[in-house]
Amino acid sequence: MSEYIHLVKLCVGVDSFDDLDRHISATSGDATGHVTRMRPKQETQLLNGGSLYWVIKGVIQARQEVLALDEYNGGDGIKRCRIVLAKPLIRTQNAPRRAFQGWRYLKPEDAPADMPKGREHEDELPAELAQTLADLGLF
Template sequence: MPLHLTKIAFGARSYADLESWYANRRSPHLTTRYRPTRWQECLGGSLYWIHDHNIVARSTITGFAQGEDGRWIIELEPRLVPVLPKPKRAHQGWRYLTDRAAPRDLEPGEDLGDIIPGRIAGKLAKLGLI
C-alpha cells in the first residue's frame, strides 16, 4: 500500500478556490524546495489537501521530478477528488498518511451539507459526539 502526503491549501479561502486551482491548471503539479524523504513509497498514493483544519480532497501522485532550478515537482492527476472531511491540524513540511488513516472518497452525488470546522470537529470527536 502506498503512503499518502498531506498539504495545506495555503491561500484558499474556500473549497471552491481549491477546485478553481485545478480547473485553471494545464498540468497539475506542485513544486517544493524539498522532496519528501519517503517519496518512493508515495508513488501511486495521493496528496490530501487540508483546508480550514479538515482534509477535504485528494489527487493521485503520479511521479516526482527535479526541475532545472533544483526544486522538486510532484506530478498529480488532473482530477480533484472530494473526500469525507477529517479533522487535521495545520503543519509545516510533509506529513505522511497511511491508507488506514486516510478519509474515504465521497460517493458521486453525496452531499455533506455544512461541514463542521476542523477545530470544533476535533473537540467533538474527543468527546465521542461525532
Template sequence: MPLHLTKIAFGAKSYDQLAGWYEGRGDICLTTRNRPTRHEECVGGSLFWIINHAIVARSTILGFEKTDDGRWDIVLEPRLIRVHQVPKRAHQGWRYLTDEKAAKDVAEGEDIGDALPGKLAMKLERLGLV
C-alpha cells in the first residue's frame, strides 16, 4: 500500500478556490525544496490538501522529478478528488498518512451536506462529540 502526504493549500480559502487552481491545466507539479524522505513509497498514493484545518481533497501522486535548480517537482494527476473532511492541524514539512487514516472519497453524486469548519470539528472531536 502506498503512503499518502498532506499539504497546506496555502492561499486557498475554500475547496472551490483549490479546484480553480486545477482548471484548464495539463500537468500539475508542486515544487518543493526538499523531497519527502519516503518518496518512493508515496508514488501511487495521494497528496491530501488541507484548507481551514481540515483535509478537503486529494490528487494522486504520479512521481517525483528533480528540477534544474535542485528543487523537486511532485507530479500530480490533474484531477482533484473531493473527500469527506477530516480535521487536521496546520503543519510545516511533510506528514505521511496510511490508508487507514486517510480521508475517504466522496462518492459520485453523494451529497456531503454542510461540513463543519475544520477548527470547530477539531474542538468537538477533542470533546468526544464527533
C-alpha cells in the first residue's frame, strides 16, 4: 500500500485551467478550500502528501496539495468536510477522465505528472484537441 493517496474531483462551472486559477487567486490567504459531503476515510494517507486533482471539461488539468480536512457545519445543520487546499494551483499534464459524482481516490501511480518546468504557463490547447491527444497518449 502506498504511503499517500490523492483525490480526483470534477470542477463544475469552470471552463479552463486559467478560469480555475483566477478563481483560486481571488481568494485571500495562503490556502483555499472545497466543501464536500463525505469525509475521506483514508485521511492519514491523504494528509501524507496527497493532492486534489481537478477534472476540467473531462480532462485532469490541475492539482492542489491537500493541507487538512476540517469539519464544516452548514446552515442546514449537516456535517460536511472542508478540504483545505494549498495555493497555487499546479498545472498537470492532461489526462482524460469520465464523469462521476463526488470525488474518487487516485493512486499516485495513476496521477498525471505536473507540467514540465517552463511549460506551466503555455496557452491551453482547445479542449477537444487536448482530449484527442490525451486519448492517443501524446499529451
